[in-house]
Amino acid sequence: xxxxxxxxxxxxxxxxxxxxxxxxxxxxxxxxxxxxxxxxxxxxxxxxxxxxxxxxxxxxxxxxxxxxxxxxxxxxxxxxxxxxxxxxxxxxxxxxxxxxxxxxxxxxxxxxxxxxxxxxxxxxxxxxxxxxxxxxxxxxxxxxxxxxxxxxxxxxxxxxxxxxxxxxxxxxxxxxxxxxxxxxxxxxxxxxxxxxxxxxxxxxxxxxxxxxxxxxxxxxxxxxxxxxxxxxxxxxxxxxxxxxxxxxxxxxxxxxxxxxxxxxxxxxxxxxxxxxxxxxxxxxxxxxxxxxxxxxxxxxxxxxxxxxxxxxxxxxxxxxxxxxxxxxxxxxxxxxxxxxxxxxxxxxxxxxxxxxxxxxxxxxxxxxxxxxxxxxxxxxxxxxxxxxxxxxxxxxxxxxxxxxxxxxxxxxxxxxxxxxxxxxxxxxxxxxxxxxxxxxxxxxxxxxxxxxxxxxxxxxxxxxxxxxxxxxxx
Amino acid sequence: xxxxxxxxxxxxxxxxxxxxxxxxxxxxxxxxxxxxxxxxxxxxxxxxxxxxxxxxxxxxxxxxxxxxxxxxxxxxxxxxxxxxxxxxxxxxxxxxxxxxxxxxxxxxxxxxxxxxxxxxxxxxxxxxxxxxxxxxxxxxxxxxxxxxxxxxxxxxxxxxxxxxxxxxxxxxxxxxxxxxxxxxxxxxxxxxxxxxxxxxxxxxxxxxxxxxxxxxxxxxxxxxxxxxxxxxxxxxxxxxxxxxxxxxxxxxxxxxxxxxxxxxxxxxxxxxxxxxxxxxxxxxxxxxxxxxxxxxxxxxxxxxxxxxxxxxxxxxxxxxxxxxxxxxxxxxxxxxxxxxxxxxxxxxxxxxxxxxxxxxxxxxx
Numbered sequence: 001x002x003x004x005x006x007x008x009x010x011x012x013x014x015x016x017x018x019x020x021x022x023x024x025x026x027x028x029x030x031x032x033x034x035x036x037x038x039x040x041x042x043x044x045x046x047x048x049x050x051x052x053x054x055x056x057x058x059x060x061x062x063x064x065x066x067x068x069x070x071x072x073x074x075x076x077x078x079x080x081x082x083x084x085x086x087x088x089x090x091x092x093x094x095x096x097x098x099x100x101x102x103x104x105x106x107x108x109x110x111x112x113x114x115x116x117x118x119x120x121x122x123x124x125x126x127x128x129x130x131x132x133x134x135x136x137x138x139x140x141x142x143x144x145x146x147x148x149x150x151x152x153x154x155x156x157x158x159x160x161x162x163x164x165x166x167x168x169x170x171x172x173x174x175x176x177x178x179x180x181x182x183x184x185x186x187x188x189x190x191x192x193x194x195x196x197x198x199x200x201x202x203x204x205x206x207x208x209x210x211x212x213x214x215x216x217x218x219x220x221x222x223x224x225x226x227x228x229x230x231x232x233x234x235x236x237x238x239x240x241x242x243x244x245x246x247x248x249x250x251x252x253x254x255x256x257x258x259x260x261x262x263x264x265x266x267x268x269x270x271x272x273x274x275x276x277x278x279x280x281x282x283x284x285x286x287x288x289x290x291x292x293x294x295x296x297x298x299x300x301x302x303x304x305x306x307x308x309x310x311x312x313x314x315x316x317x318x319x320x321x322x323x324x325x326x327x328x329x330x331x332x333x334x335x336x337x338x339x340x341x342x343x344x345x346x347x348x349x350x351x352x353x354x355x356x357x358x359x360x361x362x363x364x365x366x367x368x369x370x371x372x373x374x375x376x377x378x379x380x381x382x383x384x385x386x387x388x389x390x391x392x393x394x395x396x397x398x399x400x401x402x403x404x405x406x407x408x409x410x411x412x413x414x415x416x417x418x419x420x421x422x423x424x425x426x427x428x429x430x431x432x433x434x435x436x437x438x439x440x441x442x443x444x445x446x447x448x449x450x451x452x453x454x455x456x457x458x459x460x461x462x463x464x465x466x467x468x469x470x471x472x473x474x
Numbered sequence: 475x476x477x478x479x480x481x482x483x484x485x486x487x488x489x490x491x492x493x494x495x496x497x498x499x500x501x502x503x504x505x506x507x508x509x510x511x512x513x514x515x516x517x518x519x520x521x522x523x524x525x526x527x528x529x530x531x532x533x534x535x536x537x538x539x540x541x542x543x544x545x546x547x548x549x550x551x552x553x554x555x556x557x558x559x560x561x562x563x564x565x566x567x568x569x570x571x572x573x574x575x576x577x578x579x580x581x582x583x584x585x586x587x588x589x590x591x592x593x594x595x596x597x598x599x600x601x602x603x604x605x606x607x608x609x610x611x612x613x614x615x616x617x618x619x620x621x622x623x624x625x626x627x628x629x630x631x632x633x634x635x636x637x638x639x640x641x642x643x644x645x646x647x648x649x650x651x652x653x654x655x656x657x658x659x660x661x662x663x664x665x666x667x668x669x670x671x672x673x674x675x676x677x678x679x680x681x682x683x684x685x686x687x688x689x690x691x692x693x694x695x696x697x698x699x700x701x702x703x704x705x706x707x708x709x710x711x712x713x714x715x716x717x718x719x720x721x722x723x724x725x726x727x728x729x730x731x732x733x734x735x736x737x738x739x740x741x742x743x744x745x746x747x748x749x750x751x752x753x754x755x756x757x758x759x760x761x762x763x764x765x766x767x768x769x770x771x772x773x774x775x776x777x778x779x780x781x782x783x784x785x786x787x788x789x790x791x792x793x794x795x796x797x798x799x800x801x802x803x804x805x806x807x808x809x810x811x812x813x814x815x816x817x818x819x820x821x822x823x824x825x826x827x828x829x830x831x832x833x834x835x836x837x838x839x
Contacts, residue, residue: 123689139681234804241801246794253804410803429833430621439835446688450696450830455780456804461830464686464696474822 004316007323009110014101019049020186022057022210023193025064026203031057033211038186041107042320042329042364050186053209058178058218061207065149065176066224068204073146073174077133084129084171086199091122094195098188102160103320105187107329107365108283110321120445121164124463127447128168131468135173138465144472146174147250148226151219153240154189155232156182156331157286157387162231163189165462167206168447173471175227178207180219184332186210217243225249229470231288234385234411234456252460252470254288254452256385257413259434260406261291261442264399265300267418271440273307276391279416279442281315281369284330285389288457289414291442293382294393295402301395305373312369313356327389330365339367339388346372346381351392377408385411399424403431412454416442435461567597567739569604569763570746572611573756579603584764586740589653597739600762602772605731608760609776612703612729615757620700620727628675631725634752635668638717641748645713645741652712652738663816664717670819671721678726678824686832693835698828700727701806702780705773707766707796709786712738714815716745719785722823724758728781731760731773735786739763767792774799781806781827785813 019035021028033052040047053061072080091098098121099113106113136142150170154162159181170177181189189208196206209215213236220228220240227250230240234256244251261279263272279291296304320328330336347353355368367388375382375392382392396402406415415434417425425439435453438444445451450466452458460470567586568575577583580601586594598604619627638645642661649657683697704723709715712735723730734742746761762769766787774782774796782800787793787810800807808826813819 237804238801241804242798245797245801246790248809255804425835429831435829435831437831437833439833441692441834441836444688444690444692444834446686446690446692446694448686449688449694449834450684450686450832452830454701454829454831458804459806464832465684466696466830 004324006319008319009100009103009114009321009323011100011104011321014097014104016047016101016104016187019051020190020210021051022053022061023190023196023206023208024057024061025067025207026197026201028193029057031209031211033057033215036183036212038105038184040104040364041184041331042361044363044365047104048187050190050210052211053180053215053218055214055218058209058215058222061178061209062149062151062219062222062224064204065178065207068202069146069148069176072171072176072202072205075174077135077174080172080174081129081132083199083201084125084132084168087195087201088122088125088129090195090198091118091125094191095119095122098160098191100321101191102188103328105185106156106159107320107331108286109325109328111323111325112283112328117158117161120447121160124161124164124447125168128172128467131169132172132174135468135472138468140469140472140474144173144468144474147471147473148175149224150175150177150227150229150471151222151225152177152179152229153216153219153232154179154181156185157283157288159185160188160192163192165231166229169462169467170227170229170471171205173468175471176205176207178209178219178222178225180209180211180216183210183212220244223247227251227471229460230254234458237458250470252452252462253458254460254462255413255456255458256387256411257288257290257453257457258293258383258385258409258411259289259291259414259416260293260295260402260432261416262295262396262402262406262418262428263297263300263304264402264417264419264421264424265297266420267300268420268440269300269304269307272304272418273311275416275418275438275440275442276308277311277315280391281312281327281389282443284328284367286331286335286387287443288385288387289436289443289451290387291414291416292386292391293406294391295405296393296395297402298395298397301393305371305393308371309354309356312371315356315369317358317366317368318361327369330367330388333365335387336365336367339386339390342381342384342386342388343370343390346375346379346390346392349376349379349381351375351379351381377405383409399428403428407431407433410456413452413457414438564595567595567743567763569598569600569608570743570750570759570761571604571608571757572614572760573750575746575750578764579607582764586738588651594651595740597743597763600764600769602769604762605769605772606776608731608762609703609705609773609778611757611760612731613778615729615755616700616702618755619724619729619758622727624676624679627725627727628672630753631668631672631675631721634748634754635665635672637748637752638668638745639665641744645744648741648744649713652741654712660714664714667714667717667819668721671725674821674824675725678821678828681821682825682828682830688834691837693837694832696830696832698726698825699831701827701829702728703778704728704730704781704783704827705770705776705779706730706732706783707770707786708732708734708742709812709815710735710737710788711815712741713745715786716742718815718819719783719823720759722819723783723827724754726824726828728827729758731762731779733766733769733773733786734761734763736764736766770796771799774805775802777803779803779805781808783808783826784810786810
């Protein structure tokens with residue numbers, strides 16, 4: 001096997017400040033909550049101290065958003081579009097800086113931040129910029145209206161991309177936003193605030209309040225918020241759905257998943273192996289639509305497992321800033337503890353655990369790519385969302401059995417099908433109860449393509465024409 | 475998992491061209507009957523009915539004149555000919571679950587009165603167990619119904635309209651009993667609404683779906699799919715409102731459990747008779763009568779219900795309770811509203827219970 005020389009991306013392209021404030025009404029301000037530290041999960045070094053927004057700070061942000069709503073919503077769509085195009089351009093101009101900052105704060109490999117996250121972020125703003133003056137053609141009536149102030153709470157796995165998914169359509173439709181990034185990954189959102197200033201976005205149109213769960217609850221429960229958008233765990237999604245009951249707020253939730261990646265005996269095995277790896281080890285498995293359950297047709301299970309193990313042995317785990325790195329750091333100590341716990345339970349319940357020989361760095365939060373075989377549907381590693389680089393492998397004999405097992409989950413976000421037979425793909429795609437079905441591919445995203453779940457994976461769609469509905473009064 | 479659906483099972487031969495089975499249904503004979511004589515408002519028979527209940531035939535005479543053309547044996551005095559002094563055979567109003575008409579397992583019933591306070595019938599008072607049985611029936615029906623072709627579903631909805639049209643007089647009379655003004659027009663509007671939704675079955679996918687031009691070598695298509703089992707609390711608009719909440723749910727392939735208007739549940743059960751003779755597979759629509767306050771929270775909390783339509787929940791506090799309970803398994807919730815049922819409904823009642831599925835496939839040689 002080749003040894004690669006280290007190829008680290010320079011972190012000098014980004015100027016990480018020692019402390020950050022909240023972004024309210026176009027200004028950076030202090031927060032009344034106790035400031036918290038955000039760390040680099042690959043090294044555990046403190047990156048910056050970040051202000052925490054209290055309920056009063058959130059109220060300030062919502063009031064700023066409400067004031068801005070009047071002019072922003074009344075502005076011709078073509079003018080709103082130009083602001084969004086501007087933002088898209090600045091993101092492209094500063095993409096290297098944003099990618100490095102994302103990798104520092106999140107722990108994801110720079111290759112992914114640079115080649116996946118950032119291009120999609122810019123594309124998302126470009127896409128929704130174009131909708132801003134065409135809303136009357138979107139199928140929601142001739143002159144659909146925005147909702148008002150959108151309260152948005154996003155997760156730590158794709159910090160800037162999830163911001164883009166929330167902010168771009170909201171602004172295009174004429175809403176203003178109060179966004180709370182995840183506690184462990186606030187930095188790219190705050191750099192985005194700076195981008196809004198560079199773009200001369202009117203003050204109050206975008207407000208960013210950092211903090212933990214209480215800050216998020218204050219955003220969701222603020223009486224003058226008209227729309228709540230949340231991406232995160234099903235557990236928190238339930239709480240939000242419950243807390244907005246009776247408020248009349250429009251809600252969209254993009255929650256957990258336990259996707260089946262189904263491989264038939266006629267599949268192109270090497271391509272399937274790439275897809276399986278991409279499905280569960282991309283972004284350390286911190287992906288709600290990750291293909292965390294591998295369903296393999298019995299006749300090719302041994303062959304596939306061997307190929308998969310061989311491929312995993314070649315994955316490079318380590319410094320996320322190294323351009324050769326495939327697997328970065330787990331985002332937080334808390335998440336690492338969860339991945340460890342569920343993996344230990346997997347073993348305790350009788351599944352067989354395998355990881356390639358893999359040296360983990362001494363500092364930071366790390367977990368090796370892991371496969372469980374001999375998994376029963378009742379095992380927790382086959383039922384619970386691990387949200388880490390852990391794959392549970394099961395087998396099936398017939399297509400009907402594959403469908404039954406794939407759908408045997410309260411989640412329904414995504415699914416994968418690998419077969420060379422076209423009619424079987426369509427037959428499977430018809431029956432899989434999931435919002436996205438990737439056939440002979442996996443984990444592909446695009447701003448034009450609606451994304452979102454069935455069942456307990458949440459409701460509403462992000463992306464495409466469908467993504468507009470979440471931010472229009474229809 | 476409970477979602478043991480087996481989609482794609484064709485409904486063999488149902489309502490296909492050349493299969494005349496449906497048209498041989500006994501109701502067909504009546505559709506052309508000149509039953510319109512009993513134009514709505516033309517005679518409130520309520521007084522007669524209570525009389526029947528108390529003292530036999532004496533009161534039925536007055537009512538008969540209105541109904542002579544109908545020939546419907548459905549309720550109370552109807553079906554008596556002018557000269558007959560016989561005691562009417564009344565209808566027992568039961569529930570409609572899985573295509574059958576069971577009584578409530580609880581053995582409970584509650585008296586239903588006309589708008590003028592006269593006794594009409596004892597309706598079944600459904601229990602939690604009945605609600606759960608109905609959900610089981612709806613889940614069982616989901617695979618077949620959602621897997622049926624859109625054309626097939628459209629024809630069956632149209633067939634429901636035909637059956638309803640054939641019973642126009644019966645429904646007009648029942649609506650008149652509920653105190654509805656212009657009941658005949660309400661029946662006409664309900665029939666027309668069914669026809670309107672029937673036509674949507676094979677069009678909503680084109681309107682709500684999309685071909686997405688992704689930036690890469692992939693074919694990418696989004697299409698709407700039914701959410702699953704939908705619990706529906708019907709509005710207190712016993713026929714037009716009821717039809718207007720059921721049709722958009724089922725036309726796209728969902729199955730449902732409907733809680734009928736508590737005040738005026740009888741037309742809902744008569745509508746179930748229409749559904750039962752329309753080639754609609756059993757379990758696609760299940761109708762419960764009883765207490766909304768009692769039934770709605772059970773349905774809202776049921777873990778095998780995918781969505782809930784709270785349109786008919788008038789009590790704001792109850793609506794909040796239901797919405798909170800629905801959060802447990804992230805049900806899609808359509809919040810209470812009091813729409814003008816005669817207005818153009820738009821597509822929202824359909825899209826509220828549709829998921830969007832997006833399928834990707836690489837392109838290449």
